[in-house]
Amino acid sequence: MVNLDENLIIIGFDEQLLMDTLSFLSSTFYTILDELTLPPPPNIYPKDWDKISQKYKEQVNWQCEAIDCKHRDLSSLQLRKYLHCHHIDMKKNNTRNYNLKALCILCHAKEPNHAHLKNTPNYSEYKSLINS
Ligand SMILES: [Zn+2]
Ligand SMILES: [Zn+2]
Numbered sequence: 001m002v003n004l005d006e007n008l009i010i011i012g013f014d015e016q017l018l019m020d021t022l023s024f025l026s027s028t029f030y031t032i033l034d035e036l037t038l039p040p041p042p043n044i045y046p047k048d049w050d051k052i053s054q055k056y057k058e059q060v061n062w063q064c065e066a067i068d069c070k071h072r073d074l075s076s077l078q079l080r081k082y083l084h085c086h087h088i089d090m091k092k093n094n095t096r097n098y099n100l101k102a103l104c105i106l107c108h109a110k111e112p113n114h115a116h117l118k119n120t121p122n123y124s125e126y127k128s129l130i131n132s
Pocket of ligand 1: 085086087108111114
């Protein structure tokens with residue numbers, strides 16, 4: 001006659017291994033689920049970015065929104081091209097109003113990871129324009 005209790009002992013039951021396996025499976029499951037439901041959007045400008053940024057700059061009357069900006073008004077036609085539309089969260093495809101900030105090129109260059117703007121011709125052009 002087979003003794004069930006004895007068989008169970010022989011087969012063994014490693015609780016820790018079972019828990020490890022379950023947690024591995026569930027984390028794998030959630031990783032896959034994340035990838036399926038939340039594909040990371042590519043960090044590129046949307047097709048209609050020109051229109052969106054133009055509209056946003058009109059909304060703020062071509063004013064630089066940096067609090068400490070010394071020359072906030074870029075509404076004259078000559079200055080408009082030096083007003084940029086910055087993405088607060090750095091994601092170029094997040095074009096919700098709350099994520100946009102109009103910044104003159106001088107203020108824009110002060111944002112993290114934007115120092116390269118200081119090497120553009122527009123940067124020095126604008127600097128000499130407002131200092132003249
Ligand atoms: Zn920016
Ligand atoms: Zn500014």
